[in-house]
Amino acid sequence: MGETQDWRGKVAFVTGGVSGIGFGIARAFSDAGMRLALSYRDEERRATAARWFAERGREAPLFVPLDVTDRTRFAAVAQEIDAAFGRLDVLVNNAGVSVFGPTDEASHADYDWIMGVNFGGVANGLVALLPLVKRTGAGGHVVNVASMAAYLSGPQAGIYTASKFAVRGLTESLRYNLAPHGINCALVCPALTRTEAWGSALKRPDAFGDSGFAPADRATLEQFGTAFEAGMDPLEVGEKVLAGMSRGDALILTHPEFAEDFREIYETSIAALPDEPAPEARLAIERLRREAARAALAGKTIGLENLT
The missing domain is CATH 4.10.910 (30s ribosomal protein s13; domain 2)
Incomplete structure (x- = not known):
């Protein structure tokens, strides 16, 4: 696949597609002429996204309400996309939560919520939508959005990191299964991006309320959120994702500032092999x-x- 690939008329579904990185990807896809289905959970964000398309005279996306942990609803969404477009060329599993805390204090609820959304949501998307992508045929793309946490660990991000490592392993393996169908499979690992992902802990569902972490403090989270102001524009992330897809890349890294980390990972790994x-x-x-x-x-x- 070359970077001159014609995306016009292709159909893409992006989970969590009305805000943050998902909306950045959706805008980049729209700029390239794709038709879109976007999942959302917040009506106000959906309305804001809809205005962006309307103001530019673009075709309105198919907006589908979806909790990515809801398998029954995911199956219904697959049917809605099929009914609306009759095909699906690009599946982007993007929706996730950024929740942090010391792993040694985590409860079952912490594991169940974070892994359920960040890994389970990807798995649910694959089970529900891969049949439609495969039916559409060769030339399709599956894009799983992880994070640089798929490579880098830290003291406050144990479960989050585990979920992203899991998405990485799944995606790298799935690539081998999809290649015979002519479908590309890419892992996207963004880093600091100008989003409101820092506020995920404030939206914790009641069903997972029994956390081992300290209660979410808005002031502390807002202070943490100031780091995100230095992040990459989500649209730039989306444009880099699209460029990587056009090249048929297996790994799409959007941020350039990690050579030191990858060098350390490589050198530590080689040194750990028995001589x-x-x-x-x-x-x-x-x-x-x-x-x-x-x-x-x-x-x-x-x-x-x-x-x-």
Whole structure:
């Protein structure tokens, strides 16, 4: 795929598409001529997004109310998109929550909420919408939005980080499954972006109220939110996502400031490998694994029989 790919008339669905990074992606897609379905939870944000399209004379997106943890509703959304457009070329699993606290104090409710939205929401999107993307055919795209937390950990982001590591692993594996269908699969890892993601903890559902973290304090969160003012414009993030899709990238990194971190990850990982020879039988198995991965990306469907 080249960067001159014609996106006009393609249909995309973006979860959490009326604010933050999701809205940045939606605007970039609209600028490229795509038709859109966008999920939302807040009516005021939906109305603001709708005005953006109307003011520019763009086709109004199909706005669908959706809690990404609601599998029944997700299945209904898939039917609504099919009924409205008859196809789905691009699925962007973007919706998430940014909730932080010391992992050693986390409760079951903390795990269930954060993992349920950030990882479960992606899984639910795939189960509900992949059949329509596959039916639409070769040339489609699945884009899972994670975070630089898919690579970088920290003392206040344990469950959040776990959810993003999970999305990374899922996406990298799914790429092998979708390649034989001619469908690209990309992992997006944004970093600091000018959004209101810092306020997620203030929107905690009652069902997950039994938190092990200290109660959310608005003043503390607003102070934390000042860091986001230095973030990248969400539209720029969206434009970089679209450029990466046009190239057929597997990994789309939108922010340039992490060379030091990746160098440390690489050097630490290499240094941790035992300095000793490996038996030929194990080396042979790993060669088969690498060959199977390359074959999958070249379009071959891989089964367990290809790994031994």
